[in-house]
Amino acid sequence: MGRHELEYPKDAVNAVRRHGERAVYALKTIHGLVNTAPILHVSFNPVDSPFPVTLPMIGQMGSFARPSASLGDPLDLYLHGYVSARFFSSARAATEPMPVCVAASHVDGLVLALSPFNHSYNYRSAILFGHAALVNDDDEKRYAMRLITDGVVPDRWAHTRQPPTAAEMQSTSILRVSIVSGSAKIREGGVIDDKHDLNDQTLRDAVWTGVVPMYSAMAEPIPAPYNKISLPSYASDYLDEFSRENKEHSIAAAKK
Amino acid sequence: MGRHELEYPKDAVNAVRRHGERAVYALKTIHGLVNTAPILHVSFNPVDSPFPVTLPMIGQMGSFARPSASLGDPLDLYLHGYVSARFFSSARAATEPMPVCVAASHVDGLVLALSPFNHSYNYRSAILFGHAALVNDDDEKRYAMRLITDGVVPDRWAHTRQPPTAAEMQSTSILRVSIVSGSAKIREGGVIDDKHDLNDQTLRDAVWTGVVPMYSAMAEPIPAPYNKISLPSYASDYLDEFSRENKEHSIAAAKK
Numbered sequence: 285m286g287r288h289e290l291e292y293p294k295d296a297v298n299a300v301r302r303h304g305e306r307a308v309y310a311l312k313t314i315h316g317l318v319n320t321a322p323i324l325h326v327s328f329n330p331v332d333s334p335f336p337v338t339l340p341m342i343g344q345m346g347s348f349a350r351p352s353a354s355l356g357d358p359l360d361l362y363l364h365g366y367v368s369a370r371f372f373s374s375a376r377a378a379t380e381p382m383p384v385c386v387a388a389s390h391v392d393g394l395v396l397a398l399s400p401f402n403h404s405y406n407y408r409s410a411i412l413f414g415h416a417a418l419v420n421d422d423d424e425k426r427y428a429m430r431l432i433t434d435g436v437v438p439d440r441w442a443h444t445r446q447p448p449t450a451a452e453m454q455s456t457s458i459l460r461v462s463i464v465s466g467s468a469k470i471r472e473g474g475v476i477d478d479k480h481d482l483n484d485q486t487l488r489d490a491v492w493t494g495v496v497p498m499y500s501a502m503a504e505p506i507p508a509p510y511n512k513i514s515l516p517s518y519a520s521d522y523l524d525e526f527s528r529e530n531k532e533h534s535i536a537a538a539k540k
Numbered sequence: 541m542g543r544h545e546l547e548y549p550k551d552a553v554n555a556v557r558r559h560g561e562r563a564v565y566a567l568k569t570i571h572g573l574v575n576t577a578p579i580l581h582v583s584f585n586p587v588d589s590p591f592p593v594t595l596p597m598i599g600q601m602g603s604f605a606r607p608s609a610s611l612g613d614p615l616d617l618y619l620h621g622y623v624s625a626r627f628f629s630s631a632r633a634a635t636e637p638m639p640v641c642v643a644a645s646h647v648d649g650l651v652l653a654l655s656p657f658n659h660s661y662n663y664r665s666a667i668l669f670g671h672a673a674l675v676n677d678d679d680e681k682r683y684a685m686r687l688i689t690d691g692v693v694p695d696r697w698a699h700t701r702q703p704p705t706a707a708e709m710q711s712t713s714i715l716r717v718s719i720v721s722g723s724a725k726i727r728e729g730g731v732i733d734d735k736h737d738l739n740d741q742t743l744r745d746a747v748w749t750g751v752v753p754m755y756s757a758m759a760e761p762i763p764a765p766y767n768k769i770s771l772p773s774y775a776s777d778y779l780d781e782f783s784r785e786n787k788e789h790s791i792a793a794a795k796k
C-alpha cells in the first residue's frame with residue numbers, strides 16, 4: 285500500500301449527505317472515475333440567465349507542472365469543449381476563473397427489488413468543484429490535447445498526424461479546472477429487501493428480484509471508406525478489453 | 541406524419557451556439573432522449589455555495605393532469621432522488637421553485653480521424669431548463685413513482701409489491717420540473733478529415749481512421765439468493781432488446 289491515500293477534506297460543499305456509507309473522498313478513486321468516464325457533465329452559471337447550464341464534455345485529470353504525477357496526487361482537470369462566450373465576460377476569462385461542478389457517472393446495474401421503494405442502481409459517481417479558466421499557453425494546451433486524446437484511446441496521439449497546425453491550435457478551446465474539492469459515491473452489491481416483503485411468500489412467488497449488470501460496450505470498429513490499414517494493436521487491444529472489463533466489473537459489482 | 545411537431549422556441553438560454561446544424565428543438569426528440577437515459581444529470585445552485593451542484597438522478601417525462609399525453613406534447617419532468625435541504629430554504633421549497641438544468645447524454649461512438657483535431661464522438665444529448673418543486677400530493681407522487689419505476693424496466697411497477705406503504709410514501713422525494721425550454725444536439729455519421737491529411741499518403745498508410753460504435757449493454761441478470769422465480773417475459777424481452785437495439789443504433793449512427 286505504501287503511503288496513506290490523499291483525500292479531499294469533507295466540508296459543506298462536497299459532503300455526501302445521504303447514504304454517507306457510500307461516500308468516498310480519496311483523490312485516486314475520484315480521479316479514476318473522471319478519467320474512465322467517456323463523457324463528463326460540466327455545469328456553469330452564465331452571467332445572463334437564472335439557470336445553470338450543464339454541458340457534456342470530455343476531459344482528463346493531469347498536471348502540466350508535473351506530468352509524472354499519479355492519479356492519487358492533487359491534479360487539475362483539463363476539459364475539451366466549446367464554451368460559449370456568454371459564460372465568460374472577456375475580462376473575467378483571464379482574471380476571475382469561473383466556478384464549475386463536474387460530474388462523472390458510471391451506471392453498473394439495475395437493482396430490482398420486491399417493492400419499488402427498494403429498487404436502486406449500482407453506480408459509481410464522482411463530482412469535482414473547481415474554478416475553470418481558458419488555457420492560453422500553447423505548451424500547456426498541447427499537453428492537455430494529448431492527455432485528452434489519449435483518454436479516448438490510449439496512445440492515440442502518437443499514432444495520428446502531428447503536430448497540430450497553427451489554425452487547429454487557435455480554434456481548440458481547453459479549460460483548466462483548478463480543483464477545490466470533490467467526492468464520490470459508490471453503490472454496489474445485491475438487492476436489499478424489507479423483512480415484511482421477504483416474509484410474504486405470495487409476493488416472492490410473483491416478483492423476480494435480483495441485479496441486472498449494465499455496462500458500456502464497443503461494437504466492431506467501422507473503418508472510414510478511405511482508411512488503408514487494419515486496426516493497430518494499441519487500439520484493438522484497448523477496444524477488446526474495454527467491453528470485457530466493463531462487463532466483468534458490472535458483474536463483480538452485483539456480486540459484492 | 542400528421543400534425544406539425546412542437547418545438548421549444550430558440551432563445552438566449554437554450555440556443556445551440558456551436559455546430560448549429562446538429563441542433564434539434566423538437567419536444568419529441570428531446571423528451572425521448574431524456575426518457576431513454578438510464579441517468580440524468582441535474583444541476584442546481586445551492587444558497588450557501590458559489591458552485592453549482594450536479595447530481596445524477598433518474599427521471600421521466602410525464603403529465604399528471606393528462607397521463608395519456610404523448611412524447612411530443614408539453615410535459616413535466618419527474619425526478620426521483622434525494623435533494624439536500626440546503627438546496628431549498630424551507631419557504632422557497634413551496635413558494636419559489638428552483639431553477640435547474642437537466643442533461644441527458646448518450647454516447648454512440650468514437651470518431652477516430654487522421655488528425656487529433658478531427659476526432660469526435662457520435663452522441664445524442666439533450667438539456668432541459670425548468671423550475672423544480674417538491675411534489676406534495678400523494679396521487680401525483682404515486683403517478684410519478686410508477687412512471688419512474690416503469691422507466692427502469694417497462695411494466696415493472698405492476699409486477700412488484702403494491703401499494704407503497706405510508707412510510708415509503710413519506711420518505712420518497714419526487715421533484716416536478718416545469719419545463720421552460722430545451723434543446724438537443726446530435727452528431728452522427730463517419731469521420732470527416734481535412735483535404736491536406738487525405739492527400740498525405742504516408743499519413744494514410746500509418747493512421748487507422750473510422751468509427752468505433754459505443755453503446756449501453758446489459759449482462760445476464762443475477763437473481764437474488766432468495767429469488768424464487770425465473771425472469772418473466774415483460775422483463776426478459778426488454779433486457780434482451782436493450783443491448784441489441786442500442787448496439788444496432790450505434791452502428792447505424794456510424795454509417796449515416
